[in-house]
Amino acid sequence: MKYLTEFRNGEIAQRMAREIHQVATRPWKIMEVCGGQTHSIIKNGIDQMLPAGIEMIHGPGCPVCVTPLELIDKALAIAAQPGVIFCSFGDMLRVPGTDCDLFQIKSKGGDVRVVYSPLDAVELAVKNPDRQVVFFGVGFETTAPANAMSVHLAKRRGLKNFSLLVSHVLVPPAIEAILSAPGHRIDGFLLAGHVCSVMGYWEYPPLAERFKVPLVVTGFEPLDLLDGIRRAVIQLESGRHEVENAYERIVTFEGNKPAQKLLAEVFEVCDRAWRGIGVIPQSGWRLSEAYREYDAEQRFQISGIRTVESALCRSGDVLRGLIKPAECPAFGKECTPRHPLGATMVSTEGACAAYFNYGRFISAEELAGAGSGLTGASNG
Amino acid sequence: MGKDSNGSTVAAPDFSNWSCPLPLAGYPTIVMGHGGGGKLGNELVEHLFVPAFRNAALENLGDAAVLDLPAGRIAMSTDSFVVQPLFFPGGSIGELAVNGTVNDLAVSGAIPRFLSASFILEEGLPMAKLAAIVDAMAKAAAAAGVHIVTGDTKVVERGHGDGIYINTAGIGELRPGIAVGPRNARAGDAILVSGTVGDHGMAIISVREGLEFESQIVSDCAALNGLIADVLAVAGLAVHAMRDPTRGGLASTLNEIAQASGVGIVIDEASLPVRPQVQSACELLGFDPVYVANEGKVVFFVAPEAAEQVLTALRAHPLGREAARIGTVTAEHPRLLVARTAMGSNRVIPLQIGEQLPRIC
Numbered sequence: 001m002k003y004l005t006e007f008r009n010g011e012i013a014q015r016m017a018r019e020i021h022q023v024a025t026r027p028w029k030i031m032e033v034c035g036g037q038t039h040s041i042i043k044n045g046i047d048q049m050l051p052a053g054i055e056m057i058h059g060p061g062c063p064v065c066v067t068p069l070e071l072i073d074k075a076l077a078i079a080a081q082p083g084v085i086f087c088s089f090g091d092m093l094r095v096p097g098t099d100c101d102l103f104q105i106k107s108k109g110g111d112v113r114v115v116y117s118p119l120d121a122v123e124l125a126v127k128n129p130d131r132q133v134v135f136f137g138v139g140f141e142t143t144a145p146a147n148a149m150s151v152h153l154a155k156r157r158g159l160k161n162f163s164l165l166v167s168h169v170l171v172p173p174a175i176e177a178i179l180s181a182p183g184h185r186i187d188g189f190l191l192a193g194h195v196c197s198v199m200g201y202w203e204y205p206p207l208a209e210r211f212k213v214p215l216v217v218t219g220f221e222p223l224d225l226l227d228g229i230r231r232a233v234i235q236l237e238s239g240r241h242e243v244e245n246a247y248e249r250i251v252t253f254e255g256n257k258p259a260q261k262l263l264a265e266v267f268e269v270c271d272r273a274w275r276g277i278g279v280i281p282q283s284g285w286r287l288s289e290a291y292r293e294y295d296a297e298q299r300f301q302i303s304g305i306r307t308v309e310s311a312l313c314r315s316g317d318v319l320r321g322l323i324k325p326a327e328c329p330a331f332g333k334e335c336t337p338r339h340p341l342g343a344t345m346v347s348t349e350g351a352c353a354a355y356f357n358y359g360r361f362i363s364a365e366e367l368a369g370a371g372s373g374l375t376g377a378s379n380g
Numbered sequence: 381m382g383k384d385s386n387g388s389t390v391a392a393p394d395f396s397n398w399s400c401p402l403p404l405a406g407y408p409t410i411v412m413g414h415g416g417g418g419k420l421g422n423e424l425v426e427h428l429f430v431p432a433f434r435n436a437a438l439e440n441l442g443d444a445a446v447l448d449l450p451a452g453r454i455a456m457s458t459d460s461f462v463v464q465p466l467f468f469p470g471g472s473i474g475e476l477a478v479n480g481t482v483n484d485l486a487v488s489g490a491i492p493r494f495l496s497a498s499f500i501l502e503e504g505l506p507m508a509k510l511a512a513i514v515d516a517m518a519k520a521a522a523a524a525g526v527h528i529v530t531g532d533t534k535v536v537e538r539g540h541g542d543g544i545y546i547n548t549a550g551i552g553e554l555r556p557g558i559a560v561g562p563r564n565a566r567a568g569d570a571i572l573v574s575g576t577v578g579d580h581g582m583a584i585i586s587v588r589e590g591l592e593f594e595s596q597i598v599s600d601c602a603a604l605n606g607l608i609a610d611v612l613a614v615a616g617l618a619v620h621a622m623r624d625p626t627r628g629g630l631a632s633t634l635n636e637i638a639q640a641s642g643v644g645i646v647i648d649e650a651s652l653p654v655r656p657q658v659q660s661a662c663e664l665l666g667f668d669p670v671y672v673a674n675e676g677k678v679v680f681f682v683a684p685e686a687a688e689q690v691l692t693a694l695r696a697h698p699l700g701r702e703a704a705r706i707g708t709v710t711a712e713h714p715r716l717l718v719a720r721t722a723m724g725s726n727r728v729i730p731l732q733i734g735e736q737l738p739r740i741c
Contacts (some may be wrong), residue, residue: 116589
């Protein structure tokens with residue numbers, strides 16, 4: 001298949017892995033920012049192909065995972081109201097709030113719908129003028145243009161029954177926060193390719209300069225990831241710290257200019273709470289003054305939310321790259337995809353779910369004992 | 381032409397493909413009376429079900445069908461069908477209701493013979509739709525060589541059902557000496573699948589969600605008893621286990637057999653037959669085709685020395701042209717399904733918690 005199979009070629013992957021083995025002389029810790037990359041690394045066993053010293057640290061780039069519990073509780077409260085059609089992307093439905101999730105709201109009679117685009121929610125608002133249609137607009141810069149377009153269209157069409165429950169977060173401030181934290185362990189970054197397809201990578205050179213880290217714009221297929229890692233390792237070995245583009249078939253330096261123009265019109269930068277991490281200054285977007293009337297939080301005025309996070313869950317440490325999922329004492333015991341304690345176990349892009357779903361809950365000793373070679377791919 | 385509740389004229393249902401439509405034409409939609417046990421219900425039986433399913437056991441119209449079966453063991457199975465939409469590319473709830481039960485019997489090693497069919501109809505269901513579904517059932521039953529010998533109809537009020545729910549139950553003769561079951565997979569067995577995976581689930585989702593893909597994805601809904609008979613004829617006792625990977629897809633079936641047999645399973649991801657348009661749709665939604673439903677595929681666990689023979693038999697059948705050997709049963713990592721990726725690494729494929737959910741980005 002065009003643009004898929006070419007980037008999943010096992011032989012080329014082995015060749016690239018060998019090259020990484022040849023250039024790596026020291027241990028390096030590289031963080032992939034995006035949850036989609038984490039998922040692909042674990043699914044394809046990319047981390048198993050690397051030299052022992054190259055450690056992939058999983059970053060905070062799963063939009064479902066970092067959405068604050070308080071906002072999820074607000075979503076549940078709005079979705080439960082009569083007269084509301086609550087629209088969301090599918091993977092938010094199973095994320096537990098303090099008391100329940102959107103599936104349970106739906107089973108109790110809430111009108112919760114999975115849509116594939118926020119523009120579908122706008123159409124629902126047009127077709128249901130007597131109902132309030134709310135779209136749960138979470139995500140990084142990747143999903144922001146479509147969300148921005150939805151309110152832009154709603155305003156242009158004069159819709160009074162559409163609103164956006166918005167919690168957008170931004171990658172550059174998150175990287176800055178991770179690198180500013182004392183005791184951080186990161187030597188280099190793989191930048192999220194799809195975020196950069198919208199934003200370009202003009203925001204990153206100051207970060208590379210200030211923190212002396214290489215940042216490589218990287219895609220999601222196995223060969224993309226290996227190329228990103230290879231380039232980061234080469235920079236690290238030669239003492240360079242530059243922004244480099246390993247996803248040229250999609251990403252340009254400037255990014256998508258019309259999208260950026262729309263984003264600047266519809267959103268404004270604000271402080272945002274990241275679940276498990278805390279408030280990061282100037283790290284998110286909210287609707288700008290001109291579009292504030294489409295803000296579901298303003299329209300519904302939900303108050304009295306009291307959130308309770310699990311005392312056992314260490315998803316915050318996982319999101320900051322301080323521990324690997326299997327190092328959390330609750331992993332695979334109290335916390336499984338069936339009974340998740342934190343969002344990193346719920347979302348398919350969450351690091352904990354990726355580890356659990358692809359069998360990384362089995363200890364290395366058990367697997368070695370089974371003699372199946374499950375823990376390590378042959379590096380040729 | 382009939383009148384609707386507002387008194388306006390509505391188009392008569394299209395019975396052009398139907399054998400004896402006229403007495404039903406006064407009712408273009410199902411009304412509560414069709415389930416009431418009176419004249420309207422009798423008319424449905426007399427002019428719709430009996431002509432469509434026509435066979436001696438049914439035409440007696442007794443409270444139970446009386447059947448002649450040879451001495452020996454029989455297999456019995458039942459399944460209910462609630463699919464939306466009722467019609468989709470490659471089939472309808474009618475074919476599914478017949479083929480689903482036929483396939484459950486066939487993968488148990490039985491020769492499917494007789495089915496029952498119970499209909500729960502929603503008030504307001506267009507008669508033409510019911511006729512089309514019944515017609516699809518009749519054709520599917522004829523193709524599978526089974527008779528629908530007894531049935532029932534109930535009607536629920538408008539808003540209390542999705543148009544139509546169907547339950548079928550079936551019985552079949554077990555082939556003497558054949559012992560296939562989820563507990564019988566053995567280390568060393570070759571694992572074969574009769575064709576591409578994920579077609580049915582993605583066909584349904586593409587019409588249900590109004591996704592506009594460039595090329596249409598068609599359900600693989602089909603009766604597998606003929607294909608299975610061909611395999612058993614050449615391989616007989618060398619077939620240790622077989623199952624049709626319906627809901628939950630190939631991954632669920634393989635996990636269930638690994639657990640029931642207490643063995644490990646290794647599959648080679650690159651060998652899985654997946655149609656390009658199904659793969660593309662899955663990539664778009666963040667789905668894995670191994671978890672997507674099939675309605676016309678069967679997985680065989682066979683002794684390794686019989687693998688080539690079974691593959692040849694499968695590929696000689698119209699439903700098995702894209703059959704492939706996808707993996708092996710191992711004594712290692714018991715109860716785990718492991719995939720060897722194209723990268724040469726291994727990953728565990730677990731049972732899914734619920735249905736797959738389209739992702740954010």
